[in-house]
Amino acid sequence: MKRYLIIMTCIVFAIAAVVFAYDQAYFPKRRATRVTFPFHVENTAIIEEKTNEPFLVKGVDVDSFVPGYYDTDHAVSKQKYMEWFEQIADMNANTVRAVRIYDPDFYNAFYEFNTQQIGKKESPLYLIQVVGVTDYAQNNARDAWSDEFYGSLVRNAKRCVDVVHGRQFLPYARTSGYGLYTRDISPWLLAYEIGSRWEADTIAYTDHKDDRTGAYEGEYIEVDGNATSFERLLGQVMDTLCQYETDKYAQQHLIAGTTQLNTDPFDFEPLYDQQIGKSASIDFSRFKAGPRLVSGLIIAYSYHDYGHDFSKDLTPDEQERLKGVLDQDNAGTGADPYLRLFEHYSTHPVILVNGGYSSSRGQTGLDGPYTEQEQGEALVRLYRKALASGLDGMVLTGWQDNWSRSDWNTSPYVEEGQQPFWHDLQSEGQGFGLLEFKPLGINGAIEIDGETQEWTKKEQILSCPVGKLSVQFDAEGVYMKIDWAKDVQFPVVIPIDVTPNSGARQIEGEPYTFDRDADFVLVLDNKKEAILRVQTYYESVRAAWNAQIRGSDAYSIQVPEPHEARFVPVESVAEGAIVDTAGHLTYFMPTVASGVLRCAKGADLYSMADVTELRLPWGLLNFSAPNQAAVHDDYYLHYGIESLPVENMYVGLGNADDPDIVMEKIKLPRWVRNFEYEERLKDSYAIVQDAWKEER
Numbered sequence: 001m002k003r004y005l006i007i008m009t010c011i012v013f014a015i016a017a018v019v020f021a022y023d024q025a026y027f028p029k030r031r032a033t034r035v036t037f038p039f040h041v042e043n044t045a046i047i048e049e050k051t052n053e054p055f056l057v058k059g060v061d062v063d064s065f066v067p068g069y070y071d072t073d074h075a076v077s078k079q080k081y082m083e084w085f086e087q088i089a090d091m092n093a094n095t096v097r098a099v100r101i102y103d104p105d106f107y108n109a110f111y112e113f114n115t116q117q118i119g120k121k122e123s124p125l126y127l128i129q130v131v132g133v134t135d136y137a138q139n140n141a142r143d144a145w146s147d148e149f150y151g152s153l154v155r156n157a158k159r160c161v162d163v164v165h166g167r168q169f170l171p172y173a174r175t176s177g178y179g180l181y182t183r184d185i186s187p188w189l190l191a192y193e194i195g196s197r198w199e200a201d202t203i204a205y206t207d208h209k210d211d212r213t214g215a216y217e218g219e220y221i222e223v224d225g226n227a228t229s230f231e232r233l234l235g236q237v238m239d240t241l242c243q244y245e246t247d248k249y250a251q252q253h254l255i256a257g258t259t260q261l262n263t264d265p266f267d268f269e270p271l272y273d274q275q276i277g278k279s280a281s282i283d284f285s286r287f288k289a290g291p292r293l294v295s296g297l298i299i300a301y302s303y304h305d306y307g308h309d310f311s312k313d314l315t316p317d318e319q320e321r322l323k324g325v326l327d328q329d330n331a332g333t334g335a336d337p338y339l340r341l342f343e344h345y346s347t348h349p350v351i352l353v354n355g356g357y358s359s360s361r362g363q364t365g366l367d368g369p370y371t372e373q374e375q376g377e378a379l380v381r382l383y384r385k386a387l388a389s390g391l392d393g394m395v396l397t398g399w400q401d402n403w404s405r406s407d408w409n410t411s412p413y414v415e416e417g418q419q420p421f422w423h424d425l426q427s428e429g430q431g432f433g434l435l436e437f438k439p440l441g442i443n444g445a446i447e448i449d450g451e452t453q454e455w456t457k458k459e460q461i462l463s464c465p466v467g468k469l470s471v472q473f474d475a476e477g478v479y480m481k482i483d484w485a486k487d488v489q490f491p492v493v494i495p496i497d498v499t500p501n502s503g504a505r506q507i508e509g510e511p512y513t514f515d516r517d518a519d520f521v522l523v524l525d526n527k528k529e530a531i532l533r534v535q536t537y538y539e540s541v542r543a544a545w546n547a548q549i550r551g552s553d554a555y556s557i558q559v560p561e562p563h564e565a566r567f568v569p570v571e572s573v574a575e576g577a578i579v580d581t582a583g584h585l586t587y588f589m590p591t592v593a594s595g596v597l598r599c600a601k602g603a604d605l606y607s608m609a610d611v612t613e614l615r616l617p618w619g620l621l622n623f624s625a626p627n628q629a630a631v632h633d634d635y636y637l638h639y640g641i642e643s644l645p646v647e648n649m650y651v652g653l654g655n656a657d658d659p660d661i662v663m664e665k666i667k668l669p670r671w672v673r674n675f676e677y678e679e680r681l682k683d684s685y686a687i688v689q690d691a692w693k694e695e696r
Contacts, residue, residue: 034250035246035250035251035252035294036250036251036252037049037251037252037253037294037295038050038126038187038188038189038190038253039055039190039191039253039254039295039296040254040294040295040296041254041289041295041296041297041298041348041349044343044346044347044348044349044350044390044392045349045392046254046296046298046349046351046392046393054392055094055190055392055393056094056387056392056393057094057095057190057351057392057393057394057395058092058093058094058095058383058393058394058692059093059094059095059096059097059126059128059393059394059395059396060088060091060093060095060096060097060395060396060397060398060399060434061096061097061099061353061354061395061396061397061398061399062081062084062088062096062097062098062106062398062399062400063099063398063399063400063402064076064102064103064106064177065400065401065402065403065404065420066080066400066437067403067420067421067423067437067439067475067675067677068420068421068672068673068675069420069673070404070420071402071404072174072175072176074102074103074105074106074177076105076106077105078105078106078108078109078112079109081105081106081109081110081113082109082112082113084399084400084435085109085110085113085125086113087435087681087685088125088399089113089117089122089123089125090689091434091685091688091689091692092689092692092693093125093692094123094125094126095125095126095127095128095190095393095395096110096125096126096127096128096399097127097128097130097193097353097395098127098128098129098130099130099132099196100130100132100175100176100177101129101156101159101160101163101170101176101177102176102177103177103178103179104177104179104180104181104182104183106177107163107164107166107181107183107185108182108183110125110127110183110185110188111166111183111184111185113125114185114187114188124188125188126188126189126190127164127185127188127189127190128190128191128192128193128256128300128353128395129160129163129164129189129191129192129193130193130195130196131153131156131157131160131192131193131194131195131237131241132153132156132195132196133148133149133152133153133156133195134148134152134175136148137149137152138198138199138202139199139202143202143205143206143209143210143229144202144203144205144206144210144229144230144233145206145210145212145229145233149202150233150237153194153237154237154240157192157194157237157240157241157244158240158241158244160192160241161192161241161244161245161248161249162181162248163181164184164185164186164189164253165184165186165245165248165249165251166181166182166183166184166185167181167182167184168180168181169181186249186251186253189253190253190254191253191254191255191256191298191300192241192253192254192255192256193256193258193300193353194234194237194238194241194255194256194257194258195234195257195258196258196302196353196354197258197260197302197354198258198259198260198263198282200262200263200277200278200279200280201277201279201280203228203230203263203279203280203282204279204280206229206230206233207228207229207230207280209229210229211229212229212232212233213227213228213229213232214226214227214232215227216232216235216236216239217290218235218236218238218239218243218290219239219243219290219291219292219293220238220239220242220243220246220255220289220290220292220293221235221236221238221239221242221255221287221288221289221290221293221297222235222287222288222289222290223235223286223287224286224288226283226286227286228280228281228282230280230282231282231283231286231287234257234282234287235287238255238257238287238297239290241255242255242292242293242295246292252293252294252295253295254295254296254297254298255293255295255296255297255298256297256298256299256300256351257282257284257287257297257298257299257300258299258300258301258302258353259282259284259299259300259301259302260301260302260303260304260354261276261278261304261306261310262276262277262278262279262280263278263280263281263282264278264281264282264342265281265282265283265284265285265345266281266310266314266318266322266341266345267281267314267315267317267318268310268313268314268315268318269313269314269315271313272310272313276306284297284299284346284347284348285345285346285347287348288347296348296349297348298348298349298350298351298392299346299348299349299350299351300350300351300353300395301339301342301350301351301352301353301391302353302354303352303353303354303355303382304354305357305367305382306365307365307366307367309337309338310338311326311337311338311340311341312337322341322345325341325344325345326341333388333389334384334385334388335385335388335389335390336385336386336388336389339352339385339386339389339391340388340389340390342389343389343390343391344390349392350390350391350392351391351392351393351394351395352382352386352391352393352394352395353394353395353397354395354397355379355382355383355386355394355395355396355397356379356396356397356398356432357370357374357375357378357379357382357432358370358375358428358429358430358431358432359371359372359374359375359431359432359436359682359684360425360426360427360428360429360430360431361425361426361594361598361603361604361617362407362409362410362424362425362426362427362428362431362572362594362619363428363572363574363592363594364407364408364409364428364429364574364575365574365575366574366575366576366590366592368428369428369598371598371600371602371603371683372602372682372683372684373683373684373687375682375683375684376682376683376684376685376686376687376688377687379396379684379687379688380687380688380691382394383396383688383691383692384691396434396688397432398432398433398434399433399434399435400433400434400435400436400437401423401430401431401432401433401435401436401437402429402430402432402433403419403420403421403422403423403424403430403437404419404420405419405427405429405430406419406424406427406429406430407427407428407429409545409572409573409574410424410426410427410572410619412544412641413426413540413544413619413622413624413632413641414427414619414624414625415624415625415628415630415643418624418625418627418628421475421625421627421671421672421673421675422475422476422618422625422626422627423437423439423475423476424617424618424619425476425477425617425618425619426572426594426617426619426620427619433682434681434682434684434685434688435679435680435681435682435685436679436680436682437677437678437679437680438677438678438679438680439474439475439476439675439676439677440474440675440676440677440678441454441472441473441474441479442459442472443455443456443472445678446472446474446479446615447602447613448479448601448602448603448604448605448606448613448614448615449601449602449606449613450601450606450607450608450611450613452481452611452613455470455472455481459471459472459481461651461664461666462651462652462653462662462664464653464654464658464661464662465485465657465658466482466484466485466488466492466653466654466655466657466658467482467483467484467485467488467653468482468483469481469482469494469651469653470482470483471651471666473626473668473669474675475626475627475671475675475677476615476617476618477615477616477617477618477620477621478615478616478618478621478649479613479614479615479616480494480613480614480615480616480651481611481612481613482611482612482614482653483610483611484527484610484611484612488655489655489656489657490524490525490526490527490655491523491524491525491526491655491656492523492524492653492654492655493507493510493512493521493522493523493524493653493654493655493661494521494522494524494651494652494653495512495514495518495520495521495650495651495652495661495663496518496519496520496521496522496616496621496649496650496651497516497517497518497519497649497650497651497663498519498520498621498622498623498631498646498649499519499538499622499631499632499633499634499644499646500646501562501633501634501637501644502517502519502535502537502538502562502563502634503516503517503518503519503535503537503538503562503563504517504518504535504563504564504565504566504567505517505518505563505565506565507521507565507567508564508565508566508567511656511659512654512656512659512661513659513660513661514652514661514663515652515660515661515662515663516650516663517563518535518650518652518663519534519535519538519621519622520532520533520534520535520538520567520570520621521533521567522614522616524612527607527612528599528605528607529597529599530596530597530599530604530605530614531569531570531593531595531596531597532569532570532595532596532597532616532620533567533568533569533570533595534567534568534569534570534595534622535564535566535567536560536564536566536567536568537560537561537562537563537564537635537636538622538632538635539560539568539570540622540632540635540641541570541571541572541573541591542554543632543635543636543640543641544573544640544641545573545589548573548588548589549573549588549589549590549591550588551587551588554635555635555636555639559636562634569593569595569596570593570594570595570620571591571592571593571594571595572591572592572594573589573590573591574589574590574591574592575589576589576590594620595620597614604616624641624643625643626668627670627671627672628643628645628670629645629646629647629668629669629670630643630644630645630646631643631644631646632644646668647667647668648665648666648667648668649665649666649668650663650664650665650666651663651664651666652664
């Protein structure tokens with residue numbers, strides 16, 4: 001027994017020693033005769049070492065999401081990553097961006113793909129590895145010098161270096177990948193990016209509370225005497241990362257600092273500061289390479305299209321400070337005025353990151369929604385504006401759609417924890433990808449294209465003088481096919497009942513009568529125009545946003561009756577103009593008519609001579625978790641949005657010639673991960689592919 005314990009103790013210590021040596025210990029190479037680096041900076045250009053030519057970044061974010069799993073589940077296989085890298089390279093991209101440490105399958109696939117590319121004498125893909133902190137660290141009550149922020153950022157920086165060099169073992173982690181990392185992908189690393197999107201209030205709190213300001217003189221990164229506390233912190237983190245990689249691996253890579261509009265180095269008029277939440281600044285002109293940095297420093301500007309030229313909204317003092325920059329001629333360049341200003345001001349190469357447009361039908365602003373073609377055209381316009389503004393390239397957001405995201409204007413409507421299991425077409429954030437995951441119905445993919453091969457007689461639920469109505473479902477919504485009777489008269493109405501708590505059997509001022517309470521009515525004015533209306537008691541935008549839209553509480557002023565016969569267009573709330581035409585700050589949010597169905601192939605509605613196909617996204621019908629057949633419960637009973645499981649929905653069909661409408665019962669589906677989908681490249685993929693081919 002004693003011998004057994006001694007042996008087991010030795011084994012445990014041996015394993016611990018190996019893990020420590022692999023994970024933590026290293027032999028410094030400070031005296032190495034040569035430090036290698038695949039890229040370096042000359043003036044404001046990124047130079048590739050092997051060609052000694054400027055490198056233009058054409059990149060895309062690759063996430064770890066697939067349907068049925070959160071992106072932090074890291075459910076993407078190595079083979080799937082390999083397929084995606086092949087498609088990304090075929091798109092004429094040269095860079096991918098990882099927004100955190102992924103699981104080993106990502107890096108193994110990246111290594112294998114690039115090894116194959118080199119074997120075929122084709123160009124590899126390069127990687128931008130983001131080094132970040134958790135949302136909690138950015139939003140807790142402590143400043144950025146706390147261990148949760150600064151300490152975590154330094155630890156993550158070292159972890160990222162070891163992951164890139166294939167010498168890391170990470171135990172289970174909730175917010176990043178974990179496992180054994182053994183592939184050295186450092187030859188294809190473009191840059192380490194410190195941060196992705198900073199929380200401006202955390203920066204402001206740090207700068208206000210902490211007095212560690214002024215110059216920082218690192219061996220690799222220096223920050224001048226005007227540095228704020230947060231800038232000094234960033235300088236120290238960057239310096240630590242560069243020193244760690246140089247000492248341990250005798251290598252250096254580009255180091256990127258991150259900023260965005262509400263942390264840029266400019267001072268705007270107070271109205272605009274207030275609207276964009278600008279409370280702090282990061283000025284990377286205060287940063288420069290230290291004596292031992294041979295790679296270089298770049299800036300990753302995180303972009304959001306506000307549809308507004310902020311270069312015109314600088315304070316008078318700021319205009320005077322930037323006079324030399326503003327006086328530079330931009331006429332005829334096709335540049336974006338703000339990006340041009342930012343590039344002129346910067347002393348380092350700038351790449352644009354997080355540049356994207358969504359093909360979801362939902363929208364958070366007044367621009368959009370975009371079709372897939374419009375998405376591609378907008379991406380190409382932004383890319384060309386970035387180049388015309390003097391930037392060194394752009395990283396698109398993103399490669400694939402991500403169902404686990406929700407937007408500020410849709411998050412009140414959906415049940416937390418269920419997002420990965422269904423595609424909320426009303427959430428703009430879920431549609432930024434160039435690749436979509438198309439759920440399958442019972443007969444395969446349901447396409448809104450006028451073709452009927454995915455429909456059988458089994459899906460028909462009713463026949464009436466107006467026509468025959470068929471219904472089926474997938475993880476995106478409710479699909480209907482109408483086989484029209486001859487000489488049908490419009491308008492045609494389709495009443496829909498989803499909740500037992502409310503609804504109406506008539507429409508105010510209309511001749512229709514339903515045999516049960518309807519919560520929604522889809523009104524088709526003709527075969528190409530349709531709008532979804534909701535009974536006022538079940539109007540979700542009123543329940544969640546009435547104070548922001550109209551300035552009054554939804555639960556105390558003029559509460560609708562549960563069964564009143566008034567139906568209003570389905571709307572969603574959006575971000576409006578920052579100031580009105582008179583130059584005053586806007587206080588109320590505008591709404592957009594999200595219930596209007598777009599008529600086009602692949603959109604919401606498409607008609608042939610005698611057949612119409614249409615899709616109603618789950619979100620339009622107030623489903624909070626369609627995979628659990630859960631809808632919004634009574635808003636005015638719960639003083640907010642709660643979920644109610646239901647078993648069935650009811651649908652009818654009629655017009656003025658057939659106004660007494662019988663609504664048929666349809667059993668709602670339920671699913672978790674047991675649903676099928678197929679991947680499909682959007683039309684935007686080919687548009688970006690063609691544009692990048694011209695500039696390859």
